[in-house]
Amino acid sequence: MMAKQKVPMPLPKRPEPPNLEEMLEDIGKAKDDDVVFTMFTAGSSSPSTPSPTKTVGIMSESYEEISPKQSPVDMATSGDDVTTDIDAIYQKAKTYIETNRYLQNANANLSKQYEELQNMGQHLTKSIEQLRQETSKIKH
Known part of the structure; x- marks a missing residue:
C-alpha cells in the first residue's frame, strides 16, 4: 500500500502592517488608562511587571515624564x-x-x-x- 502524502495548504496572506498615520490615530484614540500607558507606571509593584528603572527605550521613566500618550515618533523628534x-x-x-x-x-x-x-x-x-x-x- 502506498502512504498518502499530505498536500501543503497555502497560508492566508498576512495583513499589511499599519502605516504611521494609522498608528498615530490608534494612540490618539487610546484611553489614558490603556494598559500600554499604565503598564510601566511608577506605582506598579507587581513582580511580573518590570519596574520603570529597569526598562529602556520608549517605556522608560523619561518616556513617562514627557507624556504618557506621546507617540514614539514625536518623542524621537522633539x-x-x-x-x-x-x-x-x-x-x-x-x-x-x-x-x-x-x-x-x-x-x-x-x-x-x-x-x-x-x-x-x-x-x-x-x-x-x-x-x-x-x-x-x-x-x-
Whole structure:
C-alpha cells in the first residue's frame, strides 16, 4: 500500500502592517488608562511587571515624564531629554568601539614586541656564549 502524502495548504496572506498615520490615530484614540500607558507606571509593584528603572527605550521613566500618550515618533523628534539620552548612549557605544579597536591593535603590537624581545634575547644569549668561548681561549 502506498502512504498518502499530505498536500501543503497555502497560508492566508498576512495583513499589511499599519502605516504611521494609522498608528498615530490608534494612540490618539487610546484611553489614558490603556494598559500600554499604565503598564510601566511608577506605582506598579507587581513582580511580573518590570519596574520603570529597569526598562529602556520608549517605556522608560523619561518616556513617562514627557507624556504618557506621546507617540514614539514625536518623542524621537522633539524630546530634549530623549535626544540627550540617545546621544549619550551613542557616545558610549562609539567610545566602546574605539576602545575595543585600540585594545586589539595594542594586543597585536604587544605580540610583535614580545617576539622581537624573544629574538633579541636569543641573539644576546648567543653573543654572551661566543664571548665566553673567546675569553676561555685567551686564558688557555
